[in-house]
Amino acid sequence: MKIRNLLLPLLMVGLTTNAVxxxxxxxKHVVLVGFDGFGAYALPxxxxxxxxxxxxxxTYSTHVRTVLPSSSAVNWASMLMGAGPTTHGYTEWDSKTPxxxxxxxxxxxxxxxxxxxxxxxxxxAQFAVVHSWPGIGYLxxxxxxxKIINTKDDDEAALNTTVDIIKKERPVVTFVHxxxxxxxxxxxxxxxxxxxxxxxxxxxxxxxxxxxxxxxGIADETIFVVAADHGGTGxxxxxxxxxxxxxxxxxxxxxxxxxxxIKGTVMIYDIAPTLTWLLGAPLDAAWRGQAIKxxxxx
Numbered sequence: 001m002k003i004r005n006l007l008l009p010l011l012m013v014g015l016t017t018n019a020v021x022x023x024x025x026x027x028k029h030v031v032l033v034g035f036d037g038f039g040a041y042a043l044p045x046x047x048x049x050x051x052x053x054x055x056x057x058x059t060y061s062t063h064v065r066t067v068l069p070s071s072s073a074v075n076w077a078s079m080l081m082g083a084g085p086t087t088h089g090y091t092e093w094d095s096k097t098p099x100x101x102x103x104x105x106x107x108x109x110x111x112x113x114x115x116x117x118x119x120x121x122x123x124x125a126q127f128a129v130v131h132s133w134p135g136i137g138y139l140x141x142x143x144x145x146x147k148i149i150n151t152k153d154d155d156e157a158a159l160n161t162t163v164d165i166i167k168k169e170r171p172v173v174t175f176v177h178x179x180x181x182x183x184x185x186x187x188x189x190x191x192x193x194x195x196x197x198x199x200x201x202x203x204x205x206x207x208x209x210x211x212x213x214x215x216x217g218i219a220d221e222t223i224f225v226v227a228a229d230h231g232g233t234g235x236x237x238x239x240x241x242x243x244x245x246x247x248x249x250x251x252x253x254x255x256x257x258x259x260x261x262i263k264g265t266v267m268i269y270d271i272a273p274t275l276t277w278l279l280g281a282p283l284d285a286a287w288r289g290q291a292i293k294x295x296x297x298x
Contacts, residue, residue, distance in 0.1 A: 120281065
């Protein structure tokens, strides 16, 4: 299992397996919140008090790189599957099946994801995926993830549904996808007043989900992550500019260092390995991503 030590000297080089297991026992839940088309370039100007408080209370990078093309399905797949497109095979913004044969497949015929890795360790683990953009559904193994809900481009329905699931069911891994601010980026434009107005709604949703975790009584054992699939420029994305390929990644939770910015290289496909490691499960051998150690020794 490969570990990327980006937070030294917070982490001791000689971190033992027992120490890792002791840390992972504190974490029983992960809430991964993804916002389509949220470019890291926008953060300095954005009015997002909830997200910026997360950055103060957790670990973050505003320079996480996507894979190419810098578009939706290929990057959501990379985020959840711990590998890039030539490995998992999803190569287009709207990929429904791999255009390139996956290098490996699970018994269900899909490239192994975060959910597969956690289920290997804990077969009874409950998972939930709520997604606003219907294209997410093609990337999720419905034989492993028990609850998959498509809210059909309705972000408020995605928010309310996810809040209800977190409070009532407390899944081990909850992944929620929101279609905004991508819609505003395409229809009006990135880096416009309307785009920044939509980021206020993004921030409101973050705060609502954080409150749901508290209301569920699991805040002290939950890793909460905000990420995105790509940014944009003008009214599009998919290209090679930094505005398109750099996304924010912010993580809070038990043991996560406060106010720590990761300066080293982080890729979108490092997210699944990181969350898998935090839950105490082994990384899948087919993954190219690496876990980012974001824990101090206790």
